[in-house]
Amino acid sequence: MPITTETPSNADQLPALHQPIHKALQHHYQTLCDVHLRELFAAEPQRFEHFSLQVDDLLLDYSKNRITKETLQLLIQLAETADVAGWRERMFQGEKINNTEQRAVLHTALRNRSNTPVMVDGENVMPAVNAVIEQMSAFAERVRSGTWTGYTGKPIVDVVNVGIGGSDLGPHMVYQALKAYRHPRLQMHYVSNVDGAHIVEKLESLDPETTLFIVASKTFTTQETMTNAHHARHWFLQHAEDDTHIAKHFVAVSTNREAVIGFGIDPDNMFGFWDWVGGRYSLWSAIGLSIVLAVGADNFTALLGGAHTMDQHFREAPFERNMPVILALLGVWYSNFFGAESQAVLPYDHYLRSLPLYLQQADMESNGKSVDRNGCNVDYATGPIIWGTSGINGQHAFYQLIHQGTRLIPADFIISVTPPTGLHEQHDILMANFLAQTEALMRGRTLEETRDSGVAPPHAPKVFAGNHPSNALLLKALTPHSLGLLIALYEHKIFVQGIIWNLNSYDQWGVELGKQLAKCIQPELNAAETITTHDASTNGLINYYRQQRAQQEQTQG
Numbered sequence: 001m002p003i004t005t006e007t008p009s010n011a012d013q014l015p016a017l018h019q020p021i022h023k024a025l026q027h028h029y030q031t032l033c034d035v036h037l038r039e040l041f042a043a044e045p046q047r048f049e050h051f052s053l054q055v056d057d058l059l060l061d062y063s064k065n066r067i068t069k070e071t072l073q074l075l076i077q078l079a080e081t082a083d084v085a086g087w088r089e090r091m092f093q094g095e096k097i098n099n100t101e102q103r104a105v106l107h108t109a110l111r112n113r114s115n116t117p118v119m120v121d122g123e124n125v126m127p128a129v130n131a132v133i134e135q136m137s138a139f140a141e142r143v144r145s146g147t148w149t150g151y152t153g154k155p156i157v158d159v160v161n162v163g164i165g166g167s168d169l170g171p172h173m174v175y176q177a178l179k180a181y182r183h184p185r186l187q188m189h190y191v192s193n194v195d196g197a198h199i200v201e202k203l204e205s206l207d208p209e210t211t212l213f214i215v216a217s218k219t220f221t222t223q224e225t226m227t228n229a230h231h232a233r234h235w236f237l238q239h240a241e242d243d244t245h246i247a248k249h250f251v252a253v254s255t256n257r258e259a260v261i262g263f264g265i266d267p268d269n270m271f272g273f274w275d276w277v278g279g280r281y282s283l284w285s286a287i288g289l290s291i292v293l294a295v296g297a298d299n300f301t302a303l304l305g306g307a308h309t310m311d312q313h314f315r316e317a318p319f320e321r322n323m324p325v326i327l328a329l330l331g332v333w334y335s336n337f338f339g340a341e342s343q344a345v346l347p348y349d350h351y352l353r354s355l356p357l358y359l360q361q362a363d364m365e366s367n368g369k370s371v372d373r374n375g376c377n378v379d380y381a382t383g384p385i386i387w388g389t390s391g392i393n394g395q396h397a398f399y400q401l402i403h404q405g406t407r408l409i410p411a412d413f414i415i416s417v418t419p420p421t422g423l424h425e426q427h428d429i430l431m432a433n434f435l436a437q438t439e440a441l442m443r444g445r446t447l448e449e450t451r452d453s454g455v456a457p458p459h460a461p462k463v464f465a466g467n468h469p470s471n472a473l474l475l476k477a478l479t480p481h482s483l484g485l486l487i488a489l490y491e492h493k494i495f496v497q498g499i500i501w502n503l504n505s506y507d508q509w510g511v512e513l514g515k516q517l518a519k520c521i522q523p524e525l526n527a528a529e530t531i532t533t534h535d536a537s538t539n540g541l542i543n544y545y546r547q548q549r550a551q552q553e554q555t556q557g
C-alpha cells in the first residue's frame with residue numbers, strides 16, 4: 001500500500017503507478033532486465049525504423065533503449081491510466097492545473113502562432129500576448145537600428161539582463177545557442193548571482209553611456225535580482241548623475257507593475273507577462289527580451305514557431321508516435337523500474353553548452369517533488385537528477401562512470417547535422433564521437449572481444465558491460481526554429497512525467513524555505529550579540545563568521 005498522508009477514497013484518483021498497469025510493467029521488467037541491447041538489436045534488424053521518429057527538423061532515435069514493442073505498449077497504457085491526454089487538454093485550454101497556486105499553465109499560448117483563442121477566466125489571452133510581442137519587436141528595432149540612444153546620444157552596445165533562475169537561464173541559453181544570428185553591434189550579458197563578484201566583474205568592462213539594463217523578474221521581489229538592479233542603478237547614476245536618464249538605460253520585464261514603478265522604471269519601458277507563465281517556462285514571454293534584442297524579432301518569432309510546431313505535434317500525435325510522450329515514458333521506465341537516479345543531457349554542440357543547466361531548472365524544479373497533487377507522499381521515484389555538459393568535453397571527464405560505473409545513467413545525446421561554423425572536419429570528429437559513444441554504451445565489449453582486440457592484459461578491467469541506454473537527437477541545424485522544437489520537446493516531456501507521477505509540476509515550494517531563513521539570518525550577521533536562536537551548527541557558523549569578520553575589519557581598519 002502506498003505511504004500516503006491522505007488516501008483518496010476514489011480508486012480512479014490513485015496515481016497511475018498504484019494501478020494494475022504498474023504490476024504489469026513490473027512483471028514485464030523482470031522478463032527484460034537481463035536482456036542485453038545487443039540481443040534486442042540482433043532479434044530486430046529494423047530496430048532503427050521501429051524506434052525512431054521525426055518531427056519537422058528533429059529526429060529522435062530511441063532504438064538504443066532497453067525496450068521492446070511490448071514495453072512501449074505497456075508504458076503507453078501507463079500514460080493512458082494517468083490520463084495524460086486529459087491533462088494535456090486541460091493545460092492547453094487554460095484550466096488551472098497549477099492547483100496550489102490556482103493558476104493556468106500556458107507557456108504554449110505565448111507561442112501560439114496559429115493565434116486561436118486561448119481562454120483564461122473567460123478572457124482570450126492572445127491579444128495581450130500579441131501586443132507584448134509587438135511591443136518587444138518595436139523596442140528591439142529601435143535599439144538594434146541605433147535610434148534608441150543612451151543619455152549622451154550614442155547607440156546601445158551592451159545589454160545586461162539582470163535576473164535569476166527562469167529569468168536568466170532560458171534567455172542566456174538561447175542567446176548562446178543562436179550566436180550565428182546575433183546583431184553585430186549588440187552584446188548581451190547576464191548577471192544572476194548576488195555574489196558581488198558577478199556584477200562587479202561585468203560592469204568593469206561596460207560604458208554607462210552605451211549600456212542598457214533589463215531588470216527581468218516575474219515577481220520583481222527576488223532579493224538577488226533587486227540587489228543587483230539597485231547596484232546597477234547606483235553605478236549608472238555615478239556616471240550619468242541625473243536620474244531622468246534612467247528611462248533610457250533601464251527597462252523592466254515583470255508581472256508586477258507597481259514594483260517596477262517603485263524601482264523608478266518608467267512603466268512605458270515595462271514589458272509585461274502573466275501569472276500563468278511559470279518562471280522556468282518564461283523564455284517565450286517578455287523574459288525573452290534579450291533574445292529579441294540579440295537576434296531580432298523575426299528570429300524570435302521563428303523560435304516561437306518551432307515551439308508551436310512541437311506543441312501541435314504533442315497535442316495531436318498518437319502516443320506511439322508522440323516524441324515528448326515517448327521521451328517521458330522512457331524516463332519513467334528507467335526511474336521507476338530500473339531504479340535510475342539521474343539523466344544525463346549531452347549536447348555535442350558548443351552553442352548548446354548551457355542546455356543541461358537550463359534543463360536542470362526546467363526539470364528538477366518542476367518534478368523534484370515527493371508530495372503529489374492530492375497532498376499525499378509518493379512512494380515511488382519522481383524527477384531524476386539532471387546533469388551533463390557539452391559532448392567531447394564530458395568524454396574526457398565523467399563518461400568513464402557512465403561506461404564502467406555501477407549506476408545506470410540514461411543519456412540524451414544531441415547534435416546538429418550541419419555545423420554552425422562550417423568546419424566540416426571538426427564536425428565529423430564530433431559526429432564520429434557522438435555515434436561511437438552511443439554505440440559503445442549500447443554494445444560494450446565482452447571479455448573475449450577484449451582479448452581478441454589485442455589489448456594487453458589484464459583484460460577484466462577493460463571489459464565494458466554495455467547495455468547502457470541512450471537517445472540520439474539530431475537537429476538538421478541549430479536554427480531558431482529547431483531550437484524552439486527542442487526546448488518545447490523537453491518542456492512537454494517534463495509535463496508528461498509530472499502527470500504520470502501525479503505531481504503539480506508548476507509550483508516550487510521547495511525553493512521558499514531557504515529564502516525565508518536567509519531573510520532571518522541576514523540581520524543576525526551584523527548583530528552585536530552572540531546568536532543563539534538556531535541549532536548549534538548554524539549558531540556556531542554565524543558566530544564564527546561574525547568574529548572573523550570583526551577581526552579582519554579591526555586589522556584592516
Ligand SMILES: O=P(O)(O)OC[C@H]1O[C@H](O)[C@H](O)[C@@H](O)[C@@H]1O
Pocket residue numbers: 164165166167216217218219220221222225279280365508511
Ligand atoms: O523571475 P523571478 O520572480 O525573479 O524569479 C526567479 C526565480 O526565483 C526562484 O528561484 C524560483 O524558484 C524560480 O522559479 C524563478 O525563476
